[in-house]
Amino acid sequence: MLNVRVIFAKTGTVRYISHLDLSRTMARALRRTDLPVWYTEGFNRHPYVTFAAPLSLGYEGLHEAMDFRLEQDDYPLEQVCPKLNAVLPDGLRALSAAPAVAKPGDVAFAVYRLYLSCPDELVEQLLTQPQITAEKRTKSGAMKTIDIKPYVQQMRRGDGCWEVTLPISSENSLNPSLLLQALRRLQPDEPLTARVVRQQILDKEGRPFR
């Protein structure tokens, strides 16, 4: 059995499909290929597909990781991307395939680009606030107020967008929607729209996760 990691992009319309939908879409895509996919052994046998870092509905991702297994240990992995791309819907694109070495749990950070409908000054105004808080839903479902100023301070101006690196490990993670939430609070009457693109996912050392 061979553990394969495919790095793929999720852009355009498919950003509106949820993590669960993506998982089903990928399993069905694998079934449309003739790859020797390994199936789970249970009652409902299905391809075993996991994602290192689920992407929120509505966000695009340029470097996402999906793992699945092949039955054949020496399968030529250079065939994986062309075969997948032949059956994937528009917006999903396999970029590279390699044996999965690093553990999915090694993902620690993500780099996001935020294309905001508001002027840059609003972000700068946010930065001058002595304290920036956001409401976050905890795993138990309760709402918790957290200080997000350290993260906001990470925001760097990019080409027509803002770039920010945020933690996404199981111990600590921050969704960029909390930054948008703080921005919207500054200007409650103006609708703020944002296109969010996850550029990269990184390991603890800040290297691209592969």
Added chain:
Amino acid sequence: MVTLDDILSEVQKPARYCGGEMNSVVKDKDRVEVRYAFCFPDLYEVGMSHLGMKLLYGLFNSLDGVWCERVFEPDLDMEQKMLAHQIPLFGLESRDPIKTFDMIGFTLQYELCYTSVLHMLSLAGLPVLAADRDESMPLVMAGGPCTCNPEPLADFIDLFFIGEGEEVDVELIELYREHKRRGYCKKEFLRQAARIEGVYVPSLYHPSYHDDGTLRALTPQDGAPARIRKRIIQDLDRVYYPDKFVVPFIDVIHDRAVCEIFRGCIRGCRFCQAGFICRPVREKSVDTICRQSRLLCEQTGYEEVSLLSLSTSDYTHIEPLLAKMLEWAEPQHTNIGVPSLRIDGFSEELANRLNVLRRNGLTFAPEAGTQRLRDAINKNLTEEEILRTVNKAFKGGWNAVKLYFMMGLPTETDEDVLGIAALGQKIVDAYYANPDRPKGKPVSISISTACLVPKPFTPFQWEPQDTREQLLRKQSLLRGAITTRKISLSCHEPSTSFLEAVFARGDRRLGAAILEAWRRGYHLEAWSEHYDADGWLDVFRTCGIDPAFYANRRRPYDEVLPWDHLDYGVRKDFLIAEDERAHRSETTPNCRQKCAGCGAACFKGGLCVAERQSDLC
């Protein structure tokens, strides 16, 4: 300006409105002559589960120069945003407003969608009344089972398809293409369209009524035919069947490949409309089913293919078919769904390989509580068969049984209602009497009762529906007769069945009520949270319509019925004889045992022909 994309990030399940699914069809607009919006008057999850839509979508898009797109009814959150930002209803594939299309086709699967049809037209920015739509607007059409009495929608729809659509729909599209090339005039087009067999143009028929409110006649005008005969497909092995389905991103109700195995039904249960309007029985061959199922699974990646028909077990070669399908399905880890398979007398080995029990559970639809009433409705399921099957399943470790019944059946007495509880109790007793039952687990029987909606083209088309009070009384009688907690009972609230009964056998005058209900904002009524029973009674009052006239009145056999001008092959004198047999609790043999002479032989196809050949031998 707010665009569709801005809205999408703010609504629930945006993938309903995005398109872009695997196998969805996008064509070059400049090379398209006819743009067709296939509208399903309900949510995406319901519409995307419907085989007819997948079939016609594939068929229309296989035509050069024709582009068919899918359109579903938006949910309330999306609809509000669309209205607020003036985004008219659009096709999922191009996102273009459907008011710019050539043709709009609705499929009518149930009566409660009628207000949704109007709602979708208005979301598209079109007048809801057919008379208010001119040449600059799309032609609005409808097909599906409800068109066997299309009269309540006659004011809103330009033309109806009667019967099976594969051939007639294409003939109509081609006629439209011809007219469009030489300058489309709606009136002239409709006049020509009415000459196609299976096309009904309601505006060419003029209704008149007797003083007592019953229909006097529906008079054809402008050379329209006096009777419109339904269309059928003779050879299911040759007719188009899609080799791919659009694979939804989100979870829909039936998310799997589907292969139709035959049309029609040999049984003739007297309450069942499909059993009469889909005659004669025509089967697809084992080879075709295997080929089509396999191709569909390969093209979609679906992990399950389900066999579709009105009664799986009646397929002549069901065991060889399943054995052959398993040959390729098992290695691919593809499941085969066999709904309503009767496992009594079915090969145990096959049943195990198919996981029939685990997938379907133990489900029976006796429909009536006593053999006397089951005979009256011609439902050929006996208590012995049920007990034999459950005993087999109890032995195999099963302890749950589901039973479906109908209430308000003609000739039903309190004894029949109490029989439902008695049958449930017999199954409970059978469980505890079975030495091989799973130890330490209680048995669990769930009984569901629906209310009969008498439908056109069935022997019960003249029968009154029980009133809500009668039905509630029977429900409480049954509830009182169930003395064990091992049986759970759920009864359908009669008020939606009442509305269905009004529209199922309604006439053109009901258009006023549909219009009024739409004006009040009614839509998505198949969802109980959107259905307002008292509101509807007020709508009828406002329009001066007595709904009981349509639902609860016994109609004399010689009354002109609003659907008498439609010809589904099955003759009225046969239906009368069947209704009379029902009142004598007499059964009628199924089509395979003996031809009952229903009239469907006029189509010269399927089982009707096969039988004649065997008579000759």
